[in-house]
Amino acid sequence: MHHLAKLITSQPDPSRGKPTGDAVYSPSALTVPDWEDLFSRATARRSGVPAGSRVGHAEVRALKSVTAFFAATMGTFGGGHARTALTAYLADDAIPWLLAGASDHVHRRLLTHTAQLTILLGNMCADDEHHALAQDYHRTAAHLAAEAEDPHTYTIAIRTLASHALDLGHQQAALTLTEQAAATATRHSSPLTQSFTQSQLALAQARAKDRQRSLRALHHAEALHSHADQDPTDPFDSYPTAALHYQRARTLTALKDHQAADQAFHASLHARAPQARRARALTTALLAESQLLQGNLEESLTTWKHFLTDYPGLRSARATASLTTMRQALRPYSAHPEVALLEEEAASL
Incomplete structure (x- = not known):
């Protein structure tokens, strides 16, 4: 102390x-x-x-x-x-x-x-x-x-x-x-805390290019979570389903399974509580990056629009970094009318 x-x-x-x-x-x-x-x-x-x-x-x-x-x-x-x-x-x-x-x-x-x-x-x-x-x-x-x-x-x-x-x-x-x-x-x-650590282990192993162990840890995290008791009012005794989906999406992204990762990002966004604006903004930004990486420009633009809805009022350097990433990633498409509108909105924030 x-x-x-x-x-x-x-x-x-x-x-x-x-x-x-x-x-x-x-x-x-x-x-x-x-x-x-x-x-x-x-x-x-x-x-x-x-x-x-x-x-x-x-x-x-x-x-x-x-x-x-x-x-x-x-x-x-x-x-x-x-x-x-x-x-x-x-x-x-x-x-x-x-x-x-x-x-x-x-x-x-x-x-x-x-x-x-x-x-x-x-x-x-x-x-x-x-x-x-x-x-x-x-x-x-x-x-x-x-x-x-x-x-x-x-x-x-x-x-x-x-x-x-x-x-x-x-x-x-x-x-x-x-x-x-x-x-x-x-x-x-408890099983809930074990799930919390196993999901991070899955991501760390995926980043280390150990696909087999990563997927095993991810499946273990999901199994533990499905049977765990939690108190949604206590931030240290809860692990929201949305957070587990988010971790699964990041793990699958690291394993270059981008389509499955996008599905997990969508699942995370669907399960997010309305007040979880910071997490929703960061998740939305990662989904938009993934969509653009796969060549899905129109989908990515729609997703970036959702990000800009949550961004105002956030005091988060991570969210600001995501805004910078958006502007850089869309720069090659500046002739697209919707890209120009997004850039104009981003510049005003």
């Missing part, structure tokens, strides 16, 4: 400047001790419940409720929205509660929810392309989860760290981390 406090207080207001450390995303930092090792270290360092004013279940409920709020906010408006508020909340409420007196059970629950909020803050940073800071938050969340004796949240932190690394092109390190997350989930977590 002390590292989290130091990390948060070292960051300027995101609205006023670039966060510290963004230039030093470190592939060498993509190594995190496995659950058993980290858990034993964390429990060895524990020195009992802090003294002083006491906190209880009301504070646990508060952390849980704001976790759902910030997850929904990012899903609707992007990682650049309310990141300052989440940083301030951790500094002003979560960390002081961790330093206050509490029962052992309450303290561990506070650690769990603080770890989950830290994962969300890392996701916001990644979505807004503050990559080193995202990496540090995800690693910190894994350590907090170990202090909380919570392998479920640890697994999600490691899977998220791996997913971010894969997006940045660190394929081998991402595969190793994903295997670590999947192994931990198999030993300690």
Whole structure:
């Protein structure tokens, strides 16, 4: 928790400047001790419940409720929205509660929810392309989860760290981390969390050109998901069907099975909740890219129009990158009347 406090207080207001450390995303930092090792270290360092004013279940409920709020906010408006508020909340409420007196059970629950909020803050940073800071938050969340004796949240932190690394092109390190997350989930977590890790394992193996293992992991993820219980109101105890279809589409794209990937993208879009605007925009952009890659210009143009419907109001560097990709990909077709209209609309955003 002390590292989290130091990390948060070292960051300027995101609205006023670039966060510290963004230039030093470190592939060498993509190594995190496995659950058993980290858990034993964390429990060895524990020195009992802090003294002083006491906190209880009301504070646990508060952390849980704001976790759902910030997850929904990012899903609707992007990682650049309310990141300052989440940083301030951790500094002003979560960390002081961790330093206050509490029962052992309450303290561990506070650690769990603080770890989950830290994962969300890392996701916001990644979505807004503050990559080193995202990496540090995800690693910190894994350590907090170990202090909380919570392998479920640890697994999600490691899977998220791996997913971010894969997006940045660190394929081998991402595969190793994903295997670590999947192994931990198999030993300690629910079928839903196992599905979450297996779907990422499928993508990592596809990027490594291991088609057989990739498809096996994908089928395993789908089987686990079909039998899993989940709480749709808890962002850390749910894995929406739309998200699984999205991961299947990305995996099939990596395996160059583009027609099947397009079907999965469509399935993901069909299953998305209306408020999941960020995910819908990113999924739509990938579908439009895939359609254009296969020579389906008219379909791609229709899909890009849907992307431009969701894009306004998003504060997401990833979505902005998709807008740039659209303009670049359509440049060779600039004589097409609909392309010209799309370019005009994009230029106004």
